[in-house]
Amino acid sequence: MIQDVEIKDLRIIIGTVKENYNYDFGDYAISSFKRRILRIIEVFKFNTVEELVAKIKSDKVFAEEFVKEITVNTTEMFRDPTFWRKLRDDVFPVLNANPNIRIWHAACSSGEEVYSMAIALKEAGLYHKAIITASDINEDVIKVAKTGLYPSRNMDLNQSNYERFGGKTLLSNYFKEVKDGNVQMDPTLISNVTFKKFDLVTGPIFSKFDIILCRNVMIYFNLELQDRVVAKFSESLFKNAFLVVGAKETIAWCKSAKAYATYSIEEKIYKKIAE
Amino acid sequence: MNRKFKAIVIGGSAGSFPLVAKILQEIPKNFPMPILLCLHRLKHVRHGFVEALSIKSNIPVLEPEDKESIKPGRAYLAPSNYHMYVELGNYFALSTEEMVKFSRPSIDLTFETASYVFKEKMVGIMLSGANTDGADGMFRAHKRGSYTIVQDPSEASVRTMPEGCLKLFQPDEVLNIENIIKFLQELQY
Numbered sequence: 072m073i074q075d076v077e078i079k080d081l082r083i084i085i086g087t088v089k090e091n092y093n094y095d096f097g098d099y100a101i102s103s104f105k106r107r108i109l110r111i112i113e114v115f116k117f118n119t120v121e122e123l124v125a126k127i128k129s130d131k132v133f134a135e136e137f138v139k140e141i142t143v144n145t146t147e148m149f150r151d152p153t154f155w156r157k158l159r160d161d162v163f164p165v166l167n168a169n170p171n172i173r174i175w176h177a178a179c180s181s182g183e184e185v186y187s188m189a190i191a192l193k194e195a196g197l198y199h200k201a202i203i204t205a206s207d208i209n210e211d212v213i214k215v216a217k218t219g220l221y222p223s224r225n226m227d228l229n230q231s232n233y234e235r236f237g238g239k240t241l242l243s244n245y246f247k248e249v250k251d252g253n254v255q256m257d258p259t260l261i262s263n264v265t266f267k268k269f270d271l272v273t274g275p276i277f278s279k280f281d282i283i284l285c286r287n288v289m290i291y292f293n294l295e296l297q298d299r300v301v302a303k304f305s306e307s308l309f310k311n312a313f314l315v316v317g318a319k320e321t322i323a324w325c326k327s328a329k330a331y332a333t334y335s336i337e338e339k340i341y342k343k344i345a346e
Numbered sequence: 347m348n349r350k351f352k353a354i355v356i357g358g359s360a361g362s363f364p365l366v367a368k369i370l371q372e373i374p375k376n377f378p379m380p381i382l383l384c385l386h387r388l389k390h391v392r393h394g395f396v397e398a399l400s401i402k403s404n405i406p407v408l409e410p411e412d413k414e415s416i417k418p419g420r421a422y423l424a425p426s427n428y429h430m431y432v433e434l435g436n437y438f439a440l441s442t443e444e445m446v447k448f449s450r451p452s453i454d455l456t457f458e459t460a461s462y463v464f465k466e467k468m469v470g471i472m473l474s475g476a477n478t479d480g481a482d483g484m485f486r487a488h489k490r491g492s493y494t495i496v497q498d499p500s501e502a503s504v505r506t507m508p509e510g511c512l513k514l515f516q517p518d519e520v521l522n523i524e525n526i527i528k529f530l531q532e533l534q535y
Contacts, residue, residue: 075462078434102431102459103441145444150427152390235390287442290412297413318392319425319440321411 076108080120084108087124094138094208095272098296104141111140142209144288147228148183148242151318152235154286154338155191159236162313162340163195166281172201173280175307177271178288179205182216182261183229186245188284189260194239198263204278206269213266219256221246226254272296276306283308287317294324302327305343314341349493350534352467353416353432354379355460357453357483359386359475361503363398365523366473370403370421372527377405378535381421382432384456386449386475389427396423410438424451431459447479457483466491469533471526472517473497475507485514495519495526 081104085096096104108123115133117123127134149155166172172192179185185205192198207213215221221229226242233242246254269277271288283304289297301322304314314322314331316339322328331341356366362385370381387395399421400407407421410430415437416422422438424430429441430451439459446452453472457480461468470487472480474497488494494517499505501522511517521529 100433100439102433102439103443106443106455145442153392290440290442294413317412317442319409319411319428321413324413 076105076112076120081105081108083124084120084127087127088134088138091128092134092138093273094270096141098272098293098299099141100291100293103291107141111137114140139209139211142207143212144178144180144291146180146183146287147225147232148187149229149232149236149238150184150187150286151338152232152237154315154318154340155187155236157335157338157340158315159191159195161335162282163191163197166313167197167200169281170200172197172282173278174201174203175278175280175283176203176205177269177283177285177304179207179213179216179266180209181212181221182219182256183221184284184286185216185264186219186256186260189264190233190238190242190245191236193260201263203264204267204280205264206267206274208268208270210268213268217261217266219246219258219261220249220253221256223248223252223254271300271303274303276303278307279309280307280312281309282313282315284315286315287320289316290320297322298325298327301325305330308343310343310346312343314343315339316341347529347533350467351379351464351469351493353382353460353464354469354471354530355382355384355457355487356471356473357384357457357475357480357507358473359449359453359477359479359504359507361474365497367399367402368523369527369530370399370405370407373404373530375404376419377530378418379533380416380418381405382416382424382430382456382460383407383421384424384430384451384453384480386451386453386479387424387426389450392426395426399423410440412438412440414438424456426451429455431455432463433459434463436463447477449477449479452483453480454483457487461487461490461492464492466493468492469495471495471497472508472511474502474504476504477506478510480507481510481514484511484517488515488517493518495521495529497526498522
């Protein structure tokens with residue numbers, strides 16, 4: 072059983088994926104990437120890194136599985152309720168000044184953030200103005216987001232976050248219990264949402280937005296990649312539009328940071344001030 | 347203790363707050379090594395913990411942001427609802443991955459990554475706590491040559507965490523808090 076993976080092994084794995092498939096994990100943050108590799112090795116019962124590399128090369132189906140395992144992220148609804156309060160109280164009124172509100176959830180994962188935003192917009196009477204794009208590199212999680220089926224056991228935490236956000240009703244008014252221990256989110260919540268597969272590393276600029284959310288995603292990228300992604304976001308934002316990152320992230324070390332002013336230092340909301 | 351260390355990593359849960367506060371009060375003001383604190387904490391409480399530890403601390407206490415570099419003479423507290431990793435190159439990497447032993451931040455993950463980077467130049471200290479998060483991490487640190495200290499379970503307000511370590515391996519020392527503080531005060535640098 073492999074206990075550890077060396078940097079050179081990581082480079083070989085990354086190189087193999089890059090050469091054979093269209094994914095470049097070369098600038099992913101090392102510790103979290105390594106941990107996921109170890110987990111894959113354990114789950115799929117590889118005895119050596121060589122075995123994993125050989126399987127990636129020879130088995131396309133496995134390689135896709137591999138990419139999905141590397142890129143899947145844990146999330147919750149209304150994560151950091153104080154952020155959602157700030158969004159509602161201090162960002163929505165600014166966004167409301169526009170005829171429509173173009174939103175990009177960049178790396179939406181299984182959709183919890185998308186449904187949270189939809190609920191926040193609905194309760195603020197703004198959903199009808201919203202044009203929402205939700206993207207992720209991982210097609211499996213996009214499918215989950217589109218379907219809107221979540222394990223019931225997750226909903227206690229989500230409800231608790233929703234309460235701290237100061238939601239107007241009960242979170243359960245937005246879903247119903249279905250079979251197999253799941254809940255079904257109200258599908259009208261995603262009626263204004265377009266889902267797409269998109270790789271933040273390689274994807275092109277495709278539109279402009281009034282707000283981009285990329286929370287707790289760039290923690291999995293190294294600084295170099297984070298800088299490139301933030302620059303990409305700059306080009307995907309209108310002037311005076313918002314970029315939101317996770318509570319313990321910062322864009323401060325990025326060269327592209329000079330295009331932004333800090334709108335909320337506490338909740339990591341930035342405003343693009345320069346073209 | 348003649349060995350020179352590059353980092354002190356402290357893990358703890360229930361009952362460990364007053365111990366950590368005491369350690370921070372009694373180490374010298376010019377304590378040069380960074381002290382990494384991975385303490386189980388309330389998920390939604392962002393403020394108050396750092397402030398409470400800072401009040402009487404002799405060194406600055408802060409919560410790192412992702413990719414922040416580890417500076418000497420500071421205490422870093424793992425932020426709520428994030429795992430805190432140490433990366434080669436001496437900086438922090440945060441993560442929102444699955445909880446480990448129901449914990450995020452997980453002490454296992456901080457010990458694991460810190461000992462990978464610092465190896466025998468790390469002191470790992472395990473304090474009072476109610477679950478076994480950290481035992482596996484301390485064991486890995488021990489195997490990598492880190493100096494390991496476990497709080498004496500008979501003194502710990504909740505013994506589970508220190509005992510979890512002792513079930514896995516024999517640490518370099520089992521000490522009560524007074525002697526843990528003495529150890530830190532007498533470090534060479």
